[in-house]
Amino acid sequence: MRLRALLLMAPALLLLLAVFAWPMLEYAWLSLHAQSVFTGLEPVPVGLANWQRLLGDGRFWQDAGQTLRFAGVSVGLELVLGLGIALLLHQNWRGRGVVRSLSLLPWALPNTVMALGWRWIFDDPNGPINALLGGLGLATLPFLASPQLAWIATVVADVWKTTPFVALLLLAGLQMIPADLYDAFALEGGTPWQALRRITLPLLRPYIFIVLLFRLAQALGVFDLIAVLTGGGPASSTESLAVYAYLNAMRFLDFGYSATVMLGMFLLLLAGSALLLLLPRGQEVRS
Amino acid sequence: MTLGRRRSLWALALGLALAAALLLWPLAWARRPVTVRVLMPAPFADATAAMVADFNRSPRGVRIEVTRGPFETEAVSDLAISSLLLGDSPYDLLLMDVTWTAKYAAAGWLQPLDPWLGPEALAPLVPGARAGNRIDGQLWRLPLLADVGLLYWRTDLMEAPPRTPDELVTRSRQLQGQGRVPWGYLWQGRQYEGLSCVFLEVVHGFGGGWSTDEGEGMGLARPAAAAAAGWLRLLVSEGITPEAVANYAEPQSLQSFRRGEAAFLRSWPYAWQELQGEGSAVAGKVGITTMVAEPGLPHAATLGSWGFSLLAGSAHPEEAITVLRTLTGADSQRQLVRDWGYTPTLAALFEDPDLVKLRPQLPLLRQALNAAVVRPLSPGYAQLSDILQRELSAVITGGESAGPAMEEAARASRQLLQASGREAAA
Known part of the structure; x- marks a missing residue:
């Protein structure tokens, strides 16, 4: 019985080994060279x-902090806004x-197209946001040229x-x-807010969990948005770990260290996911 | 049975044709020209398209196939490196930026050109364009186009350009004070390679350099480096340069200057065409010179040039060299100057009266080329430059002061070179 189960699982396991475990081992080997x-x-x-x-x-840890900040803030905002939009789209209305x-x-x-668009939107002084600020008689802001503002720009684009x-x-x-749950x-006498x-929210929990898992994994590995929008600057204030790993491999041709950065990032991601798995999921719907 | 006869006639004709094709096939195969594959950044692929078509029309048994790479310099390098890492590169020749040479040579991706071109290959070039091609005594690259950093100034706002950093600041303040221009001086301050180019000129103007030589000492640790970085920050903090410069690459600074928003611009020779073109508010009001320097110190111009390298994996090196010679030859360079306004590398073309008539800036560009300075020729250049850009960006945006930032850049550079020395020795 067990053998049969293993046999049936073998194709999937082999695939996982080939596309996941093997490259990981390769990276681990590379990180020791x-x-x-x-x-x-x-x-x-x-x-x-x-x-x-x-x-x-210091740069790895700074980038790790920046990547976490980016992922945390943007995924948090996306969750709140996404829930609002989902509730709106769930209602019955024309159109x-x-x-x-x-x-x-x-x-x-x-x-990349989206990031390029936002690069123009945030342009100082010719972008539409600054044109608007200028039109209102306010000072224009160097969104992509200031370390304090640039990371917010990346979050806005991602959200x-x-x-x-x-x-x-x-x-x-x-x-x-x-x-009928709502009807009952x-x-x-329950109010909509209570509903x-x-x-x-309790019944949506498994979906929120999936969203968090997907989005956090994606946002922690952010690369293309940053590469196009800011290139990691100014003063590396928007650089993510993936950008740093890319620089090490493709620009500096330092594959040993790039593999180490990637693995370090993977270990951080693993730790984060483990924390998420510890959260109660509320899968069961009591009937 | 006319129908049957006709059919058999058809069959006979078909059979004969097939036999003829089979007989002629090896002949055609032997006469098929060797294809030399060249990867170039998009602008150069466009500029050489007519030449390549000409070359392919003449029967020489060699055909050029150009791959039109991306626009951005580093994106081209990424593409080339991705294919080189996979082993057999699909290209024979690569049009390379001056800063890649040491890295590609150290990675073992290039073939030395001396056996093909002889020791005098660089002799016909202007002195400024010779630098950066020969590393450890071997020639790795033959330049096609020269590029130098220039200071553009407004002839309608002043009689002569400023020659010292102080003059540039005073002149800018004056003009801004009179309300004639919103900004004084525009340059490239984004955290990217262009920032290193800007810095290299200024640091020479303050009597320093960007040497990474153990003997000479780390250039970034010397006081001139801090002075240069400090001056760039001063430009921003004094409002001579907009804060947004920290995100400016070439296009942003050029567009702003083109609209007449500043008195000075640091850019490359290609900007000349753009500034004289239609829709430019400063057409006919622009002069070019070299970067400002402290009194008595040399005016420097960062050398950036494009040249061809022969890839180690090329299956047809001999034919590739024929192509390399043709594309870097006088006819080809003349065409690039005449039709596209690029800067040649062959000394003779700077004195060609027809070309000088058409491109009056050529003598000035030659002067600038004589003042050319090269970025460090190290296999680790990309990382050295990255270290510098990061610290400079922090200085420009006011996050760090110039002294400590340049000390940190020097420390990180030294550490990198020491670690790599150990690795290389291991």
């Missing part, structure tokens, strides 16, 4: 030197179908792009909730 332009791209064993460098690398499709447009746009995705997943969740609740807190 110096393979850079200085070694003529030949791997030279260096023990834990790369890991030591990682622990003492809902059109709005539902339209609201997906940002999600359908390629990341604009991925809120529709969050809204879509949550909308699917909302449609799974039987309508209303009959008992949201007592019925909608």
Whole structure:
């Protein structure tokens, strides 16, 4: 019986091993070697030197902090806005179908195109936001030229792009909730606000959990948005770990250290996901 | 049975044709020209398209196939590196930026050109364009186009350009005070390679350099580096340069200057065409010179040039060298100057009366090329430059003061070179 189960699972397991475990092992091996332009791209064993460098690398930790801040703030905002939009789109009103499709447009746009668009929007002084500020008689703001503002710009762009995705997943969740629950609740004298807190949110929890998992994994690995919008600047204030790993591999041709940065990022991600899994999920619907 | 006969005739004709094709096939195969594949950034692929078509029309047994790469310099490098890492690169020749040479040579991706071109290959070039091609005694790249950092100034606002940093500041303040221009001086302050180019000129103007040589000492640790970084910050804090400069690359600074919003611009030779073109508020009111420097110190111009390298994996090096010679030759360079306004590398073209008549800026560009300074020729250049850009960006945005930032950049650079020395020795 067990053998049969294993046999049936084998194709999937092999696939996972091939596309996931094997590259990971390769990376682990690489992180114990110096393979850079200085070694003529030949791997030279260096023990834990790369890991030591990682622990003492202020830039890695700064980028880790910035990546966490980016992911936390943007996913948080997306969740709140996405829930609002999902609730709105769940209501019955004329033209809902059109709005539902339209609201997906940002999600359908390629990341690089979207980032380029936002780069123009945030342009100082010729972008529309600054034109608006100027028109109102206010001072223009160097959005992408100030370390204090640039990371907010990256969050805004990301929220604009991925809120529709969050809204879509949550909308699917909302449609799974039987309508008679609300009817019964209303009959008992519950207010809509109470219905949201007592019925909608608890029953939506598994969907919120999925959204968090998807979005956090994606946002912690953010690359293209940052690369196009700010290039990681100014003063590396928007650089993410993925951008740093890319710089090490493709620009500096330091593959040993790039693999170490990637693995370090993976370990942080793993720790984050483990924390998320510890959260209560509220899967069971009591009938 | 006319129908049957006709059919068999058809079959016979078809059979004959097939036999003829089979017989001629090896012949055609042997005469098929060797294809030399070249990767170029999009602008250069466009500029050389006519030349390449000409070349392919003449029967020489060699055909050029150009891959039109991306526009952005680093994106082209990413594309080339991705293919080189996979082993067999699909290209024979690569049009390379001056800063890539050391890295690509150290990675073992290039073939030295000396055996093909001889030791005098660089002799016909202007001195400024010779730098950055020969590393450790071997020639890795033959330049096609020269590029130098220039100071553009408004001839309608002043008689002569400023020659010292102080003059530039005073002149800017004056003009801004009179309300004639919103900004004094525009340059490239985004955290990218252009920022290193800007800095290199200024640090030379303050009597320093960006040497990473153990013997000479780390250039960034010397007082001139802090003075140069401090001056760039002063430009921003004094409002001579807009704060937004911290996100400016070439296009943003050029567009603003083109609208007449500043008295000075730091850019490359290509900007000349753009500024004289239609829709430019400063057409006919622009002069070019070299970067400002403290009295008695050299005016420097960062060298940026494009040249061809022969990839180690090329299956047809001989044909590739034929292509390289043709594309970097006098006819090709003349065409690039005449039709596209690029800067040549061959000394003779700077004195060609027809070209000088058409492009009056050529003698000035030659002067600037004589003042050319190169960025460090290290395989680790990309990382050295990244370290510098990061610290400079922090200084410009006011996050760090110049002294400590340059000390930190020097420390990180030294650490990188020491670690790489150990790796290379291992």
